[in-house]
Amino acid sequence: IPDAIIQGTHLVDEKVGTALDLFKNKPVGLLTWMKRGKVIKEYTKKIHELISIEVIPENVERYGSVPVSPKTAKEIGVTLIGCDVGKNGSDLEKLSKIGGEVYEKYGLDTLFAIVDMVCAIMVTRLVKVALDENLVTERTAIGLTGRAAITGCKPRLILSQIKELGIFDSPEEHIAFIDDGLARGAAVMARCMNSLGTPKNPLGGSRGGKCVLRERMKLQGGNMDEKEMKKMTTQETQVKRSSS
Incomplete structure (x- = not known):
């Protein structure tokens, strides 16, 4: 626009x-x-x-300059809001x-x-x-x-x-x-994905577990003692059992 x-x-x-x-x-x-x-x-x-700004109708395949699938979005619980000028930018x-x-x-x-x-x-x-x-x-x-x-x-x-x-x-x-947003989001995601898992075993991760980036940073920096390590390992084991 x-x-x-x-x-x-x-x-x-x-x-x-x-x-x-x-x-x-x-x-x-x-x-x-x-x-x-x-x-x-x-x-x-x-x-x-x-300018039109609205929830995209279900019977369209394109809104503005963007191909869309409102029915599919609805099935997965996503609401599509679109912006157009005329019909498809007309x-x-x-x-x-x-x-x-x-x-x-x-x-x-x-x-x-x-x-x-x-x-x-x-x-x-x-x-x-x-x-x-x-x-x-x-x-x-x-x-x-x-x-x-x-x-x-x-x-x-x-x-x-x-x-x-x-x-x-x-x-x-x-x-x-x-x-x-795309570039910065990708950078954050890459950092996050590289930090999944437990502090003891950084790669992998447990479904339902919390973010372990802070704990991993402590571990790699040599600031995590054996007591904290044991506590984290126990918590991750409990998460695995509850999610299995």
């Missing part, structure tokens, strides 16, 4: 150009927000009238026209401010749908990754929008902004 908006400026490739091509890694200044506040709100509303060109109009009238800073606000409200709408589906509670943690969530003024705007929902007392403690 941000890319489609920016493509309307004709400053990037009209088919494969991205918002990142023009972003200078500098948030829009306060003066733009104050001076163009009304314009930003008007165009943000106009853009969101074209109205993305309308976003480009709006982007071009804003750029011609108000310039690039105002356009990027609108993109930031559009993305922040997209997150809010998504969370609202999740709330309606009873998927979010006051103990939920929300992770946001990628340029559509972490560049420009988006983190600040997202925190502000989520706070208005009244779900969390301190949104900052429940929302994480990650530069690359």
Whole structure:
């Protein structure tokens, strides 16, 4: 969606150009927000009238630009929430026209401010749908990754929008902004998988047992005595018996 908006400026490739091509890694200044506040709100509303965010219907095989299988997801207890513009992106060109109009009238800073606000409200709408589906509670943690969530003024705007929902007392403690969720998640998983098992036998692991990374670090650092080792081994044996 941000890319489609920016493509309307004709400053990037009209088919494969991205918002990142023009972003200078500098948030829009306060003066733009104050001076163009009304314009930003008007165009943000106009853009969101074209955006659908909902639980994906069961009778579709594609939603937006993503192949989906809602029936399979339902069978395994997963709720799919999708975002689309028109039908399978059919109205993305309308976003480009709006982007071009804003750029011609108000310039690039105002356009990027609108993109930031559009993305922040997209997150809010998504969370609202999740709330309606009873998927979010006051103990939920929300992770946001990628340029559509972490560049420009988006983190600040997202925190502000989520706070208005009244779900969390301190949104900052429940929302994480990650530069690359896939890469960092893979790194954490690799570290975790390499640390499965008992402190005495690090590879393998026991189903139902707790994470042993802390104990393994103590063992490898020479800080675990025989008494602790015996206790951990006994606990793991009990877990194996109860799960067998």
